[in-house]
Amino acid sequence: MTERKSIHGLWSGRLAFILAATGSAVGLGNIWKFPYITGENGGGAFVLFYLLCIAMIGIPIMMAEVMLGRRGRQNPIATMQTLSLEEGASSNWKWLGVMGVITGMMILSYYSVIAGWALSYFFEATTGVFNGITAKESADHFGSLVGSWDTLLGWHTMFMGLTLYVVSKGVRGGLEKAVTVLMPALFILLLVMVGYAMQTDSFQKGLSFLFTPDFSKLTKESALIAMGHAFFTLSLGMGAIMAYGAYLPKNVSIAGAGISIALADTAVALLAGMAIFPIVFANGLEPSSGPGLIFTTLPIAFGQMPYGNIFASIFFLLLIFAAWSSAISLIEPAIAWLVEKTGVTRLRATALMGGATWLLGIGSILSFNVWSDATFIDKTFFDWMDYLTSNIMLPLGGLLIAVFAGWLMRKKSSQEELGLSGVLYGIWSFLVKYVAIIGVLIVMLKVSGAMDWAINLVSNG
Numbered sequence: 417m418t419e420r421k422s423i424h425g426l427w428s429g430r431l432a433f434i435l436a437a438t439g440s441a442v443g444l445g446n447i448w449k450f451p452y453i454t455g456e457n458g459g460g461a462f463v464l465f466y467l468l469c470i471a472m473i474g475i476p477i478m479m480a481e482v483m484l485g486r487r488g489r490q491n492p493i494a495t496m497q498t499l500s501l502e503e504g505a506s507s508n509w510k511w512l513g514v515m516g517v518i519t520g521m522m523i524l525s526y527y528s529v530i531a532g533w534a535l536s537y538f539f540e541a542t543t544g545v546f547n548g549i550t551a552k553e554s555a556d557h558f559g560s561l562v563g564s565w566d567t568l569l570g571w572h573t574m575f576m577g578l579t580l581y582v583v584s585k586g587v588r589g590g591l592e593k594a595v596t597v598l599m600p601a602l603f604i605l606l607l608v609m610v611g612y613a614m615q616t617d618s619f620q621k622g623l624s625f626l627f628t629p630d631f632s633k634l635t636k637e638s639a640l641i642a643m644g645h646a647f648f649t650l651s652l653g654m655g656a657i658m659a660y661g662a663y664l665p666k667n668v669s670i671a672g673a674g675i676s677i678a679l680a681d682t683a684v685a686l687l688a689g690m691a692i693f694p695i696v697f698a699n700g701l702e703p704s705s706g707p708g709l710i711f712t713t714l715p716i717a718f719g720q721m722p723y724g725n726i727f728a729s730i731f732f733l734l735l736i737f738a739a740w741s742s743a744i745s746l747i748e749p750a751i752a753w754l755v756e757k758t759g760v761t762r763l764r765a766t767a768l769m770g771g772a773t774w775l776l777g778i779g780s781i782l783s784f785n786v787w788s789d790a791t792f793i794d795k796t797f798f799d800w801m802d803y804l805t806s807n808i809m810l811p812l813g814g815l816l817i818a819v820f821a822g823w824l825m826r827k828k829s830s831q832e833e834l835g836l837s838g839v840l841y842g843i844w845s846f847l848v849k850y851v852a853i854i855g856v857l858i859v860m861l862k863v864s865g866a867m868d869w870a871i872n873l874v875s876n877g
């Protein structure tokens with residue numbers, strides 16, 4: 417096959433791709449979301465199931481996504497269209513790309529609101545407001561931030577501005593530079609935080625909450641959340657990694673890159689958990705307190721440390737950067753698509769797609785204050801955005817990617833693109849064709865109740 421070229425340029429090499437994809441993967445998902453959903457879902461068993469999903473479903477699907485992206489060399493919609501033609505499949509596969517573009521914008525709309533909290537905390541940390549803060553004061557502080565919709569709107573607008581600025585510069589100019597320094601710095605700072613947590617007398621308790629599984633706490637719903645989070649945290653199922661794969665030079669090993677990215681991402685999430693839960697227990701806080709968890713617990717720890725305001729400032733700054741490099745990848749598929757489809761400039765495409773995303777974010781802002789009582793089946797607008805995207809759209813996208821890569825693509829094509837043969841190819845292919853697909857289906861069907869219904873039907877019939 418003659419190789420296609422991406423009109424957006426290529427990464428400078430293997431490391432640049434790994435850093436950019438790690439930048440996409442490591443974000444609020446690891447440091448904000450992983451601890452709070454782990455806290456809400458009972459700890460150890462949830463974490464174990466999440467790790468299982470990363471290894472058995474996440475890594476093989478990540479390889480599939482990078483592979484499709486690099487073979488298609490276009491935005492996810494056009495890539496799916498081109499590849500389906502080439503592999504003799506229906507051109508309706510382009511809808512998988514469309515769903516990805518929409519999912520990315522939906523996620524970014526609330527992601528930016530949360531990143532806005534980090535912005536606010538960063539500026540406050542530099543002024544030393546967390547010095548000596550008590551647990552109650554910290555909770556009140558967080559409450560007053562999220563209670564004020566106009567403050568949130570300001571930060572959300574600022575974060576969207578930062579994101580759109582980098583995206584408008586294009587892939588090589590903007591994305592690549594930012595992540596090279598920030599990822600390693602974040603890692604080091606997390607180690608410092610874990611070092612602090614080790615000195616609290618609740619370190620053991622924190623660790624056993626995270627790593628001692630109690631399977632009676634793993635409900636169907638928790639399993640779905642753990643699986644959804646495996647997709648969310650690795651940026652899978654919506655074409656972000658596919659879009660990045662489109663800029664990957666031909667000679668780079670997809671398996672090696674995929675495994676490195678997943679390991680780095682998992683390490684960051686576990687470190688974040690190890691830093692946060694000891695602080696939660698040391699201060700008698702509730703692990704299940706929800707989306708505010710890190711924003712109410714970490715300031716207490718910073719407030720007690722020597723030079724705490726410096727550490728707090730660096731921490732929130734790095735969190736902002738981690739969120740930033742993820743946010744870029746959430747909207748890149750939408751922008752690459754609009755540019756390729758209509759030929760508008762990157763700047764204009766950014767303004768359009770970014771504007772729509774910003775607007776949608778206002779719904780999430782309001783769900784923390786004005787609309788906090790406006791729930792539908794017990795969920796606010798923000799809850800629904802998160803639930804639909806993480807627990808339904810990403811796993812569904814991932815499932816379809818696995819079906820395409822595992823069943824519809826010819827073996828020759830996938831072998832050639834992955835550069836794998838023999839046993840290694842066999843393992844990947846088995847995981848994608850069976851384990852990932854059946855795994856996602858079981859979890860989704862169990863939660864929807866469809867599985868029990870079918871089992872009943874068979875056993876009664």
Ligand code: PFF
Nearest residue numbers: 441443444445648649651656
């Ligand atoms: N992986 C990011 C995180 O963990 O914060 C979020 C994300 C980025 C999800 C890109 C999906 C995506 F396509």
